[in-house]
Amino acid sequence: MPKLVWRVKLVAELRPGVMTETEVARIERDEQAGLAELGLQLAEAKQLTAALQAQIVPAQVAVVGERRHWCEACGRGLASKGSVEDTHEKHSQAR
Numbered sequence: 393m394p395k396l397v398w399r400v401k402l403v404a405e406l407r408p409g410v411m412t413e414t415e416v417a418r419i420e421r422d423e424q425a426g427l428a429e430l431g432l433q434l435a436e437a438k439q440l441t442a443a444l445q446a447q448i449v450p451a452q453v454a455v456v457g458e459r460r461h462w463c464e465a466c467g468r469g470l471a472s473k474g475s476v477e478d479t480h481e482k483h484s485q486a487r
């Protein structure tokens with residue numbers, strides 16, 4: 393039986409005008425789905441969310457790491473390049 397296929401792509405624009413496309417999910421249905429099977433199943437919705445998170449979260453961490461070489465509040469160099477652990481609150485209390 394032929395299938396209906398939806399491919400879900402995430403288009404990221406992390407720098408203005410620079411797009412990267414990633415396929416995050418593929419949803420297949422038999423052409424003759426019952427009324428009860430219309431739309432996304434809960435498990436698929438969860439998978440889709442997880443797949444999106446798996447793309448978005450590391451990208452956010454990477455961008456934060458690139459930008460935070462020094463503390464914005466006091467100008468002090470951060471403990472390690474790209475560290476998201478070293479916050480102003482933490483290193484100001486340590487002294």
Ligand SMILES: [Zn+2]
Nearest residue numbers: 463465466480
């Ligand atoms: Zn600081």
